[in-house]
Amino acid sequence: MEKENKNRSVSVPIEEKKDFVHEKFSAVTAKYDFLNSLLSLGIDRLWRYKTVKTLRDTQGPILDICAGTLPLSREVFRQTRLHVIALDFCFDMLRYGLSRLSRQEAKFIHCVCGDGENLPLPSQTFGGFTVAFGIRNLADLEKGFSEMYRVLRPGGKGAILEFSRPSIPVFKQIYRFYLHRILPRIGGLISGDKEAYVYLAESIQGFFSQEEVCTMLKKSGFVDVTYRPMTFGIVTLYCCKRPG
Numbered sequence: 001m002e003k004e005n006k007n008r009s010v011s012v013p014i015e016e017k018k019d020f021v022h023e024k025f026s027a028v029t030a031k032y033d034f035l036n037s038l039l040s041l042g043i044d045r046l047w048r049y050k051t052v053k054t055l056r057d058t059q060g061p062i063l064d065i066c067a068g069t070l071p072l073s074r075e076v077f078r079q080t081r082l083h084v085i086a087l088d089f090c091f092d093m094l095r096y097g098l099s100r101l102s103r104q105e106a107k108f109i110h111c112v113c114g115d116g117e118n119l120p121l122p123s124q125t126f127g128g129f130t131v132a133f134g135i136r137n138l139a140d141l142e143k144g145f146s147e148m149y150r151v152l153r154p155g156g157k158g159a160i161l162e163f164s165r166p167s168i169p170v171f172k173q174i175y176r177f178y179l180h181r182i183l184p185r186i187g188g189l190i191s192g193d194k195e196a197y198v199y200l201a202e203s204i205q206g207f208f209s210q211e212e213v214c215t216m217l218k219k220s221g222f223v224d225v226t227y228r229p230m231t232f233g234i235v236t237l238y239c240c241k242r243p244g
C-alpha cells in the first residue's frame with residue numbers, strides 16, 4: 001500500500017506536475033521555512049547568501065522566480081538594496097512570506113502571483129534573476145529558461161540554486177539513504193504531508209545532471225554558463241549571463 005502511494009508521487013505525469021506541485025506547496029506552506037532549516041541543518045542560509053553574492057554588481061530590478069515564502073528575495077534585498085520582484089504561482093506561499101516582511105523589506109520586495117514558465121512580465125526588464133530550489137519543480141524547464149532569458153536585459157545575470165546529487169563514494173550512499181528514508185519521515189511528521197517530501201526526494205534523484213542543466217541554459221541563449229557544487233554536491237549554484 002505504502003509503495004503505491006510513493007509511486008504515485010514519483011510518476012507524476014508532466015501535464016499534471018504543475019497542479020501536483022501547486023497542491024503540495026500549498027499544503028506545507030506554514031511549515032516550509034522551519035523544515036527547510038531543520039532538514040538542511042541551517043546551511044540553506046549560507047547557500048542563499050552565496051547565490052546572491054554572485055549578483056552583487058548587478059543593476060536592479062532583480063526577479064526572484066519560484067520565490068515561495070521569500071527567503072531568497074529577502075537575501076537579495078539584504079545584500080543589494082535593490083527592488084525585487086518575487087514571483088510564485090502559489091498564492092499561499094507568497095502571502096505567508098509577505099506577512100513576515102519588515103516594513104523596509106515590504107517597500108522593496110513586490111510579489112507577483114504567476115507562472116514561471118509563462119512570466120506575466122515585459123521583456124528585457126531585469127538586471128538579474130535568481131531561482132532557489134525552483135527549477136526542479138518546473139514542468140517544462142526549457143520553457144522556464146527561455147522565459148528567464150526573455151525578461152533579462154542584455155548583459156543581465158542569472159543565479160540558480162538547486163539540489164543536486166553528490167558524487168563522492170560512501171557520502172553518496174549515506175545521502176541517498178537520508179533522502180529516501182529519513183527526510184520523508186521527518187518532513188511528513190512535521191508538515192503533515194509525507195507525499196510532499198517523497199516528491200522532494202524523488203525529484204532530486206530524477207533531476208537533470210549539472211552538465212545537462214548547463215547545456216539547456218546555453219541552448220536558451222545564455223553565455224558564461226558555469227556551475228559550482230556546494231556542500232559535497234548536495235546543491236549546485238549555476239551562473240549565467242544574457243549577452244550584452
Ligand SMILES: C[S@@+](CC[C@H](N)C(=O)[O-])C[C@H]1O[C@@H](n2cnc3c(N)ncnc32)[C@H](O)[C@@H]1O
Nearest residue numbers: 025066067068088089090093115116132133137
Ligand atoms: C522549494 S520552493 C522554493 C522557495 C524559495 N525560492 C526558497 O528559496 O526556499 C519552490 C517554489 O516554486 C514554486 N513553483 C513551482 N513551480 C512553479 C511555476 N511553474 N511557476 C511559479 N512558481 C512555481 C512553488 O510554488 C514553491 O513556492
